[in-house]
Amino acid sequence: MSLDGTYDDGNIFAKILRGEMPAAKVFEDDHVLAFMDVFPQAKGHTLVIPKHSHARNLLEEEPQVLAGLIQGVQRVAKAVRAALNPDGIVVTQFNGAPAGQTIYHLHFHIIPRWEGVAMGRHAEGGMADPDELKALAQQIAAKIA
Template identity: 60%
Template sequence: MSLHGDYDDTNLFAKILRGEIPAVKVYEDADVLAFMDIFPQARGHVLIVPKNSRARNFIELPADRVASLMAVVHKLSKATAKALNPDGVTVTQFNGAPAGQTIFHLHFHIIPRYEGVRLAGHGHGNRADIAELEQIAKQIAAAIE
């Protein structure tokens, strides 16, 4: 999909937000949901999506929603680093298929990086163990300040 287009209410993240598909939640408030990526690029990969939004990408997000969303991205980046003690943390977001976006509901990735450990490819087929994701989510949630 290109950078511009119509929002598809059947996208995976819209279904998660409506409770039609389960997710391992890390954090939730009135505006944002954060959950574990079930196809993580690294141990502790978290996704953050705005609620009550039909923004397909960051460019479409209304300006008055940016600060609150970025505050949660910051908070969860810090919590992930504190909980999992990685050697680095990648915070990323893609806008349009040519940029690497595969699900067209605005979302951010927090990906812990570990020295000497290569990232799994974006959209790879190795599904994580749900019990392990639940344990990691609890660690991160407990580290939120």
């Protein structure tokens, strides 16, 4: 998909927001929902999405939505750090298929990194164990300030 197009209400993140699909939720407020990536690239890989948006990517989003979204990203990234004590954290966001975007609902990835541990490719290891994701979500949620 290119950078231009129509928002698809059937995308997986829209279904999670509507409660039609399960997610290991980490944090939720009026602006954002954070949950564990089911195809993690590292232990603790968390996604943060805007709750009230039909933007497919960063370029389509309104500045006022971005303000609340990036605050949520920072809040969750701090909790990931406090919960998992990584050596570093990747915060990334993709726009369009050539950039690596696979789900066309604006979202940020928070990926903890440890020295000497390679980051996996998305979906390389298959789908994560739901019970493991739930436990990680609870561990990170306990550190939300």
